[in-house]
Amino acid sequence: MIEARHLYKEFKTPAVKGGRFSGVRTLFSREYRVKEAVRDISFQVLPGEFVGYIGPNGAGKSTTIKMLTGILHPSSGEVRIRGLNPHRERRKAVQQLGVVFGQRSQLWWDLPVKDSYDILAHMYRVPAELKKQRLERFAELLNLPEFWDTPVRKLSLGQRMRADLAAAMLHDPDLLFLDEPTIGLDVHAKQGIREFLRQLNKEYGKTILLTTHDMDDIEQLCSRVMVINHGALSYDGTVAELRERIGLPAVxxxxxxxxxxxxxxxxxxxxxxxxxxxxxxxxxxxxxxAMGVMELIKELGTWGEIADLSIEGPDFEEVVRRFSE
Structure with missing residues (x-):
């Protein structure tokens, strides 16, 4: 579904030297500072996977997503979305993917929500009957009718995120990119978004790549996690394997x-x-x-008669912090 090969992205900014007006002079100079945002990243995502893509601020998460979706061109390397290059075959590639950026909306700010869907359906050439069927399904899963006629600018953050998710899925893409979809939401709104994403993945077979700072998103939704730090991929595996690799104790x-x-x-x-x-x-x-669960319980049982026992894994946020150091 996704194939990234040796992705590299650098950004150049004019080099500013000392002096009050030096910033003006650099406009005519050829001196630049180069910042490496992503360094030699390669991975594959298979159909039906739900993958978390995590790391500290500035690690390169959003830059990677923008290259995968064709918004940014890589400085070097190559991207394939279902075999298509999203930069050279953009029209075909965008039909295969949906994108939600948590802090930006693809809806029209002053229009009612339903009018934005009419425009998007026309842009993606979604027939009227299919648009109706899909919106009826999303309306039930996301409770859209409560703000159907409300201008986007008057929606709460949770309502706008639900509306944006429906918009991203209106043309029925097989692949969904989510960049911080639960940022700023309350607990109730987060749970509603997670349930919708879980259904998209489990019941409809959608492939999802998720970036987030909310570790509950990762633990509740993702079958696989990739960790990026300083622009490089430092881990690719399951949540359980990541915990084990760090070696933090269970309680x-x-x-x-x-x-x-x-x-x-x-x-x-x-x-x-x-x-x-x-x-x-x-x-x-x-x-x-070092000691299996059953072996440990047996050991604890020699101390007395056990009435109750619970095991908590190490905090996942602490796992990621340790891994990113």
Whole structure:
């Protein structure tokens, strides 16, 4: 569905030297500063995948998305969307993809939402009957009728995002690019957007590439995650593999019935350590790479009769921060 080969993108800005009016002189000079935004990135995305593309601010996420969608030309390297080059075969390529930028809208600011859909359907040559069928489906999934006749400029952020998602899918593309689709939304609005995206992927087989700073988006939606840092791809795999690679400990909370015998609390072992003990409840940090879950539970069971036990993985945001250092 997506193939990126050795993508590289640099931006040139005039070099500004010392002096009050030096900025004017650089307009006529050939001296530039070069910033590498993306450095030799290669990957493939298969049909039906839901991929998270994450990294710190300035890492190159949005630049990559803009190259994949044909908005920016790579300085070198090549992109294929279903075999098409989005820069040389733009008309054909855009029929295959939908794009949502969280901080920008593709809707007409002063028009009612439904009028924007009429214009987009005409631009993408969507027949009237198909447009009607698709909007009826999206209306139900995204609750569009509540702001159908409202000018876009009067929509809340959550409403506008729902309207933008319907707009991106109006021509029924197989591939959807999402750049920060839940930015600034409240918890309820985020959950509604996630449910819609989950249905697009699972029920309709859409391929989705998502950039986000919200780690809940990644954990709840993505089967695969790619991490970009300083313009280079530093990880490509599953969320679980990323956690394991970093090696942050899991946290086990265990409650005993009638107390327990704690073995040498002040001398933590190499595999686990007791973080706190309150009454009959212990909190333990454990490296589950060195000791399996069942093995650890068996060990904890020798301390007393277990009444309740829960295991929490390491915070994913901390995982990504550690990986990007």
């Amino acid at each position: 086990i909370t265990v409650t005993y019935r009638g107390g327990c015998q704690i073995p040498v609390l002040e001398q933590p072992g190499p595999v686990y350590r007791i973080v706190s003990a309150e009454g009959e409840t212990l909190r333990i940090e454990a490296d589950l790479r």
